[in-house]
Amino acid sequence: ERNIFAFYMSMNPLDDDSELIFGSYDEDRFIGNLNWHPVINKLFWSLKLDDIKIRNVSTGICENVSCMVTPDSGTSLSTMP
Numbered sequence: 001e002r003n004i005f006a007f008y009m010s011m012n013p014l015d016d017d018s019e020l021i022f023g024s025y026d027e028d029r030f031i032g033n034l035n036w037h038p039v040i041n042k043l044f045w046s047l048k049l050d051d052i053k054i055r056n057v058s059t060g061i062c063e064n065v066s067c068m069v070t071p072d073s074g075t076s077l078s079t080m081p
Helices: none
Strands: 005-008 019-022 039-041 046-049 067-069
Touching: none
Parallel strands: none
Antiparallel strands: 005 019, 039 046, 046 067
16 A cells, blocks of 8 residues: 555564554554654665663664664564575
8 A cells, every 4th residue: 555564563472463564554553653764774674773772771872873773574484594
């Protein structure tokens, strides 16, 4: 439908399946506000990473460099080296 994808990651996979949806998203799978993140590397679908926090304390790892993160949808389960 649209050029988007969405993850739902179950906190209890024995009771509820996780899912990856291309082209849409399921409004029943989230509460609160939906946050949109632009893809900054189209080859790996990477997103801009502002910081990494441990126990809500900034590590400062991205202060002087451009950081990005690539959400993994289970690629290692569907590809080979």
